[in-house]
Structures are given as C-alpha cells and as structure tokens.
Amino acid sequence: MLNFYPGPSKLHANIDLHLQQAITSGILSMNHRSMDFMQLYQQVQENFEQFYDLPKDYKVYFTSAATECWTILAQSFPNRSFLHLYNGSFGKKWMEVSKQLEVEHTSVVFDIHGELPVTEINPDTAAEIVCTTLVETSNGTFLSKDIQAAVRETFSDALIAVDATSALAGLSVTWEHADIWFASVQKCFGLPSGLGILILSPTAQHTVEFRSKDIHYNSLKRIVENGASFQTTHTPNILGIYLLAQRLKEIDVTEFFNRNERMNYLYNHFSSHPSLQPLIIEKSVQSATVLTLKGDEEYIKQVKKSLKAQDIIIGSGYGVWKENTIRLANFPAHTDEDFKKLLLVI
Amino acid sequence: MLNFYPGPSKLHANIDLHLQQAITSGILSMNHRSMDFMQLYQQVQENFEQFYDLPKDYKVYFTSAATECWTILAQSFPNRSFLHLYNGSFGKKWMEVSKQLEVEHTSVVFDIHGELPVTEINPDTAAEIVCTTLVETSNGTFLSKDIQAAVRETFSDALIAVDATSALAGLSVTWEHADIWFASVQKCFGLPSGLGILILSPTAQHTVEFRSKDIHYNSLKRIVENGASFQTTHTPNILGIYLLAQRLKEIDVTEFFNRNERMNYLYNHFSSHPSLQPLIIEKSVQSATVLTLKGDEEYIKQVKKSLKAQDIIIGSGYGVWKENTIRLANFPAHTDEDFKKLLLVI
Numbered sequence: 216m217l218n219f220y221p222g223p224s225k226l227h228a229n230i231d232l233h234l235q236q237a238i239t240s241g242i243l244s245m246n247h248r249s250m251d252f253m254q255l256y257q258q259v260q261e262n263f264e265q266f267y268d269l270p271k272d273y274k275v276y277f278t279s280a281a282t283e284c285w286t287i288l289a290q291s292f293p294n295r296s297f298l299h300l301y302n303g304s305f306g307k308k309w310m311e312v313s314k315q316l317e318v319e320h321t322s323v324v325f326d327i328h329g330e331l332p333v334t335e336i337n338p339d340t341a342a343e344i345v346c347t348t349l350v351e352t353s354n355g356t357f358l359s360k361d362i363q364a365a366v367r368e369t370f371s372d373a374l375i376a377v378d379a380t381s382a383l384a385g386l387s388v389t390w391e392h393a394d395i396w397f398a399s400v401q402k403c404f405g406l407p408s409g410l411g412i413l414i415l416s417p418t419a420q421h422t423v424e425f426r427s428k429d430i431h432y433n434s435l436k437r438i439v440e441n442g443a444s445f446q447t448t449h450t451p452n453i454l455g456i457y458l459l460a461q462r463l464k465e466i467d468v469t470e471f472f473n474r475n476e477r478m479n480y481l482y483n484h485f486s487s488h489p490s491l492q493p494l495i496i497e498k499s500v501q502s503a504t505v506l507t508l509k510g511d512e513e514y515i516k517q518v519k520k521s522l523k524a525q526d527i528i529i530g531s532g533y534g535v536w537k538e539n540t541i542r543l544a545n546f547p548a549h550t551d552e553d554f555k556k557l558l559l560v561i
Numbered sequence: 562m563l564n565f566y567p568g569p570s571k572l573h574a575n576i577d578l579h580l581q582q583a584i585t586s587g588i589l590s591m592n593h594r595s596m597d598f599m600q601l602y603q604q605v606q607e608n609f610e611q612f613y614d615l616p617k618d619y620k621v622y623f624t625s626a627a628t629e630c631w632t633i634l635a636q637s638f639p640n641r642s643f644l645h646l647y648n649g650s651f652g653k654k655w656m657e658v659s660k661q662l663e664v665e666h667t668s669v670v671f672d673i674h675g676e677l678p679v680t681e682i683n684p685d686t687a688a689e690i691v692c693t694t695l696v697e698t699s700n701g702t703f704l705s706k707d708i709q710a711a712v713r714e715t716f717s718d719a720l721i722a723v724d725a726t727s728a729l730a731g732l733s734v735t736w737e738h739a740d741i742w743f744a745s746v747q748k749c750f751g752l753p754s755g756l757g758i759l760i761l762s763p764t765a766q767h768t769v770e771f772r773s774k775d776i777h778y779n780s781l782k783r784i785v786e787n788g789a790s791f792q793t794t795h796t797p798n799i800l801g802i803y804l805l806a807q808r809l810k811e812i813d814v815t816e817f818f819n820r821n822e823r824m825n826y827l828y829n830h831f832s833s834h835p836s837l838q839p840l841i842i843e844k845s846v847q848s849a850t851v852l853t854l855k856g857d858e859e860y861i862k863q864v865k866k867s868l869k870a871q872d873i874i875i876g877s878g879y880g881v882w883k884e885n886t887i888r889l890a891n892f893p894a895h896t897d898e899d900f901k902k903l904l905l906v907i
Contacts, residue, residue, distance in 0.1 A: 218590045223799065226590050234580050243753045244564045244572050246876075279625035279755075282778055282795040315776040401796060407589045409625075409755055409798025430661040432628055449628040450747060452755025452798055453569065530592075 227405030262463035278411035296341035357502030410455035573751030608809035624757035642687035649697035703848030756801035
C-alpha cells in the first residue's frame with residue numbers, strides 16, 4: 216500500500232527500528248515523573264535546537280493534538296482579542312473554536328489564489344493574538360517567509376500564533392516569525408498519530424506566566440510550569456515522544472530543498488495534465504507539502520477508483536472542494552519512487 | 562529492569578508482537594476517517610463486549626487520558642450538581658477540576674480504613690452526577706461491588722461516574738453499577754501511555770445527547786455523535802487503539818481471581834513483616850491492584866535504595882504519604898516470578 220493522504224500518511228522510513236528501540240530501552244514503562252522521562256523530554260528540546268535551529272529560549276511542550284492547541288489558546292487567553300487570518304477549512308475551524316469559547320475575535324478571510332494581504336488589514340483591528348495557518352492542509356496553500364515576516368512586523372505587539380500542521384518537519388521555518396507554534400506529528404514528521412507539539416517564544420512564555428487564565432489542567436500556565444522541569448500536565452504519549460526525539464535527528468535542510476523541487480515538478484507536471492489541474496493558480500502560494508488537484512467530478516471519481524485498485528491512497532477534497540479535487544501529501548516520508556508509481560496511474 | 566510503579570508500569574507481555582503487527586498491518590498510516598480506522602474502533606467495542614462483558618448498549622469512546630475526562634465531564638455538564646466521594650489524592654484532584662471549572666459541587670471525604678459510608682450521606686445532597694474512584698491509586702483502596710451497588714441504588718436518578726484507572730482490565734466490573742466509566746491504558750492494561758477510554762451507559766448517552774453543553778471540541782456531545790459512526794473528535798492515538806484492541810482479547814477472569822489471591826498473599830505477608838505494614842488496616846477495602854506499604858521514613862529511604870540497586874522500580878508514596886510509604890502495582894503484566902524477585906529484597 217502506498218499512502219499519499221495528507222496525514223496520517225506514510226510512516227517515516229525508520230519507524231520500525233525506532234519502535235523496537237523504544238521497547239528495548241524500557242522508556243515505555245517509565246512513569247512521566249521519572250528522571251528517564253525528563254531526560255527524554257529534554258532530548259526533544261535539544262534535538263529541536265540542534266537539528267531544526269530552534270532558538271534555545273523557545274521551549275517545547277506536548278499536547279495530545281493540534282486540535283487541542285486551538286482550545287488551549289482560547290481557554291488560556293479568554294480576555295484577549297484574537298485575529299484569525301485564513302483561507303481554508305482548518306483556519307476556519309480554529310476561528311470557530313475561538314468563537315464557541317466566546318473570546319473576542321475578528322476574521323480576515325483571504326483568497327486562495329493570492330498572498331495573505333497583510334497591508335490591507337485595518338491596522339486598528341483588535342489583535343492581541345494573531346492566528347495564522349502556515350500550510351492550509353485543506354487546499355495546499357502556505358504563507359511564504361516574506362508574508363510571515365510581514366505579519367510579525369505589522370502586529371509587533373501581538374502574540375503571533377501559527378498552526379504549523381503539515382509544515383513542521385516539512386519545511387524550513389524562521390522561529391522568530393512567531394511566538395506560538397503547534398503541530399501534530401502524523402503529518403510531515405511521519406509518526407503515528409496521537410501527539411501534539413507546542414512551542415513558545417520567550418515573549419509567549421512570559422505572557423503565559425503573568426497574564427493568562429489558569430483554571431484548566433491543560434492551561435498554558437500549567438503546561439509552561441511543568442515544562443520548566445521537563446514534565447507534563449498529564450500522562451503523555453511517551454512512545455510518541457520517544458519516536459519524535461529520534462525523528463528530529465533526521466531533519467534535513469537538503470531534504471527540504473529537494474522536496475520543494477519535487478513539488479515544483481509536480482505542479483508543472485499537472486499544469487499541463489489533460490484532466491487534473493493544480494487548484495491553486497498562483498504558484499507562489501503553493502506549499503511544498505500538500506498539492507490539491509482539481510478536475511471534473513466524474514474524472515475524480517474514476518481516478519480514485521483506479522488508485523484504489525493499485526493500492527494507492529490519496530486524500531479526498533476537503534470542504535467546498537470535496538467532490539472535485541484530490542489532495543496529495545508531499546511529505547519527507549515520500550520518495551521519488553513513490554511518486555513515479557503514482558504518476559503511472561494519474 | 563523490573564517495574565512495580567503503579568502506572569505507567571511493566572508493559573504487557575505481548576506488546577512487542579502487537580507493535581510489530583501494528584506496523585505491518587498498515588493501520589498506522591491510515592487516516593482516522595478511513596474505513597480501516599472505523600473497523601478498528603468497532604473491534605475495540607466488540608472486544609469489550611466479548612472479553613469484558615460490556616453490555617452492547619454501553620458505548621466505548623477515546624480520549625487522551627483519564628485526566629482529560631475529569632475536564633470533559635465538568636465542561637459538558639456545567640449546570641449540574643456534582644457529588645464527589647473520595648478518600649485520596651486522585652479523587653480529590655477530580656473534585657478540584659470541578660471546582661476550578663466552577664460547577665456546583667459537594668464533597669464527601671471518607672476514611673481510608675473503612676468502606677465508603679453510603680448510608681450516612683445526607684440524602685438531600687445535590688447529586689446529579691456522582692463521582693467515585695474505583696481504585697484510589699494514591700493509597701490502594703477500592704470500592705467493593707456491594708458499595709458500588711449501594712451508590713447506584715442510593716443515587717438512582719443520578720449519573721454515576723467512575724474513575725476506573727488502576728481498575729479496568731485489572732478486576733471484574735459490573736458495568737450496570739455506573740453510567741460513566743473512564744480509565745487510562747498505562748495501568749492494568751499494561752499499554753504505553755497516551756490513551757484514555759471512556760464508556761457511557763445508554764442513560765448517559767441519552768443525557769449527553771439532549772441535555773449537555775456543546776462548545777468544546779471534546780464535548781461529550783461531539784464524542785458521542787462521532788462515536789456513533791466509530792469516529793473521533795480529533796486525530797486519536799491510533800497505535801494505542803490498535804494495541805488496546807489486541808490487549809482486550811487477553812482479559813481473563815481466571816487471571817483476575819489469581820491476582821486477587823496474590824494480593825491476599827502480599828497483604829498477609831506484609832502484615833507480619835518487621836518493618837513494612839500495609840497502609841490500609843481494613844483488608845476489605847484493599848484493592849487487588851495497588852498495595853501501599855508504610856514504614857519508618859529512614860527505612861523507606863533504605864528500601865528504595867536497595868531496590869534501585871537491584872534494578873527494581875516501585876512507586877513512592879503519594880500526597881500526605883509521600884515520605885513514609887511505597888506503592889506496589891499488582892497488575893496483570895506482573896508475574897509471580899516478578900514478586901518472588903521483589904520479596905527477596907524487601
């Protein structure tokens with residue numbers, strides 16, 4: 216079976232080995248208040264620094280999923296104004312969480328075929344926390360580094376929050392562009408699902424410590440306090456954390472570059488395809504990690520059928536593009552050989 | 562290394578095999594909206610019915626941990642009165658979650674050396690949700706089936722909720738005694754941490770559907786709605802669910818009986834020990850799964866040191882008993898041989 220679903224997706228190549236090591240290491244029966252667990256947690260922090268250029272004063276925490284992070288933010292900052300900038304279903308879902316939890320919020324919804332129009336946002340918009348989606352998994356667009364920098368600059372007093380699902384471990388990031396980063400591990404990390412990563416800048420940590428609400432077991436305040444001694448607020452997915460620690464060692468800038476090239480190739484390939492076209496017209500906003508292809512509904516049905524017959528899994532369209540698009544993950548776990556097989560069928 | 566910590570603890574014997582099977586099965590790269598995942602979820606439901614006598618109309622759901630379930634309950638029933646019955650730290654922590662989330666709540670704190678005095682509770686106490694802890698992991702007491710039945714009878718109109726951590730998969734339960742059961746898998750299931758199980762009676766499902774608050778992604782309403790088609794509210798720990806499905810097949814009533822006998826043996830053994838005594842004086846409230854032993858502080862320090870030198874891990878005391886007790890898990894993963902080794906040292 217070959218899996219291009221945009222997360223959970225194909226597992227990373229060394230996962231067998233790392234699972235086996237996890238068992239023999241004994242870490243899986245260690246309790247989460249033990250020195251062994253704390254050392255493992257610390258290793259994740261250090262591996263983020265060493266292999267993914269995380270500044271030392273940015274701190275790593277664990278949640279159960281990126282979805283939980285949306286809730287954690289709204290519950291920890293109930294009296295702040297949230298500005299949601301989005302162009303797809305996942306950004307919208309995040310906004311809906313803020314809305315349902317009754318925090319003050321404003322939305323700027325932008326077109327999928329162009330950059331986030333930072334300069335056009337009314338500078339008087341209440342925006343103490345600016346919520347962005349780095350790669351929108353529902354349509355495959357992303358925010359370029361220039362746009363991320365512009366968001367950072369425009370809202371210099373705000374906390375910038377980034378849903379980095381389908382991005383972390385899949386592309387190079389400039390950590391200083393934001394204060395709050397989070398992602399799940401079943402996308403570009405290529406790990407089994409069931410673990411969320413949350414990373415906070417020094418500014419975010421400070422704000423959490425002195426000006427956040429703390430009534431939930433998973434409040435940011437408790438997460439940060441526990442994290443200071445490499446502990447968690449609950450019994451975490453220790454196996455997931457072990458696998459993450461190993462996986463971080465394989466983060467590779469050359470791989471980022473090569474995979475970006477592969478997305479270029481795929482984008483160009485499908486631009487001249489007779490029946491499937493990239494959904495995103497403006498190539499500059501096409502992410503390196505998720506490609507959405509649009510076609511006639513009947514053709515899409517047929518493609519899915521052919522792929523299934525070949526034991527190849529792809530993502531269906533999402534939201535308004537459910538029936539007339541398919542989505543392909545271009546994650547680190549996927550090889551050029553995988554794509555050769557795929558392109559023989561579509 | 563030999564691990565008697567009361568969860569995360571020694572892993573169940575076949576975990577290597579099941580992890581290997583999980584990888585080769587392909588389920589780990591399946592997305593959680595796929596048919597494969599739904600079939601896996603259904604298998605857990607059916608295995609609970611077949612191997613653990615769960616009535617067919619009781620439904621199984623997944624959370625990230627038992628700790629999360631405390632929050633889910635308070636958030637889903639913010640306008641109901643909670644009655645917390647407890648005699649230890651975990652029951653108290655649960656009460657504190659209800660308190661912090663500002664639900665109406667009353668506590669009845671009872672002595673560790675006797676049964677929960679059900680008949681002495683003022684029958685006029687507001688109690689729409691009665692919160693009990695089946696095995697209190699901090700001191701090792703448990704609620705007998707007679708007491709559980711008495712709670713059920715006394716509060717016949719209430720929803721009875723049971724924190725069944727250190728109980729599920731470790732002892733026989735009468736599901737009809739309660740409406741809301743939850744537990745984490747790192748205790749008696751002997752699985753890697755990072756998954757919570759929640760089970761609701763038909764009455765609880767009905768109440769959730771028609772009379773619960775639904776503003777959180779993990780509200781009971783959304784959990785039940787998704788669960789109706791074997792789906793979850795978030796990307797769950799699919800590996801954990803796979804391992805659970807396998808582990809349930811090994812639930813064994815004879816094993817329950819034999820392990821209860823072993824606890825009898827341990828209790829009697831330590832009752833005549835020169836330096837370590839069971840903390841719980843009244844044997845009838847001593848659980849089959851966690852044994853707390855009390856001793857002189859200096860002696861406890863020395864015991865811990867000797868055990869560590871032998872590569873044997875035990876639990877420290879908890880809360881007020883932190884310095885002068887140790888805790889031993891007597892979980893299904895532990896063998897008689899394991900205990901023989903332990904008893905050579907203490």
